[in-house]
Amino acid sequence: MSLSELAVGQTVFTATYPVTRADLVAYADASGDQNPIHQDEAAAKAAGLPDVIAHGMYTMGLVSRAVREWTASAGLDATLTDFSARFAKPVVVPADGGAEVVVEGKIRKLDATSVELAMTVLSAGEKVLAPARATLVTK
Numbered sequence: 368m369s370l371s372e373l374a375v376g377q378t379v380f381t382a383t384y385p386v387t388r389a390d391l392v393a394y395a396d397a398s399g400d401q402n403p404i405h406q407d408e409a410a411a412k413a414a415g416l417p418d419v420i421a422h423g424m425y426t427m428g429l430v431s432r433a434v435r436e437w438t439a440s441a442g443l444d445a446t447l448t449d450f451s452a453r454f455a456k457p458v459v460v461p462a463d464g465g466a467e468v469v470v471e472g473k474i475r476k477l478d479a480t481s482v483e484l485a486m487t488v489l490s491a492g493e494k495v496l497a498p499a500r501a502t503l504v505t506k
Contacts (some may be wrong), residue, residue, distance in 0.1 A: 369439040370482055370505060371455035373474050379484070380437040381473045384489075386421055387465040388473060394425045401444055408462070413476050420457035426468060426495060428451055433470040434501045445482070452499035455463045458490040472501075480505050 391405050400422055403410035411419045431450055436444050460466045469489045475481065476483035481504045488496040 370477060370479065371478055373482060375474050375477055376402050376475045378471060379422075379474060380433060380470075382433040382436060382470045384432070384439055384468045386425075386429075386460055388419060388460055388462060390465075391419065391421060391425070391460060393437075393474055394422055395497070398422065398424065400424070416457065416459070418459050418461055421460055421466070421468075423454050426458050426488070426490075427491065429437075429468050430434055430470050430488055430496065431501070433486070434472065434484065434503070437472060438503065441502070442474075444506045446506060447501060448504050449502040450500070452488070452496040453488075455494050455497040456490075458495050468495070470500070 422427040487497040
C-alpha cells in the first residue's frame with residue numbers, strides 16, 4: 368500500500384485487545400510500576416477508583432501496537448515518528464472477565480510522505496484516551 372491509496376477521514380483499522388489482571392501483573396513486573404492500584408482492589412478503591420485499573424502506559428502501548436499492526440498488514444513501509452495522547456478515563460479491569468480496549472484509527476492528515484492518524488480509544492464504551500494521535504513517515 369502507498370499513501371496515495373489513503374484519504375483523509377478514512378477509517379483504516381479497528382483493533383480490539385483484551386486486558387486481564389494477569390496482563391497488568393506482567394506489565395508491572397516488566398515496567399517496574401508496582402503501584403497497587405494496578406493490582407489490588409482494596410488499594411484501588413481506597414484511592415477512589417471503582418476497581419483495579421490498567422497502567423496508562425500499557426493502554427498507550429496497545430494503541431501503538433494497533434498502529435504498527437495496521438502498517439504491517441497494509442504493507443505500508445513507514446516509521447512511527449510521533450505519538451501523543453491524553454488520559455481521559457482509566458481502563459477498569461474487573462477480576463471476572465477483565466476488560467477490552469478498542470482502538471479505531473482514521474486518517475487525520477495526509478501528504479506525499481506522511482500520514483497522521485487520529486485514534487478513538489474506548490473501554491466499556493468510554494473514551495480512555497482523548498485525543499490520541501500518531502504520525503507515520505514513509506521510508
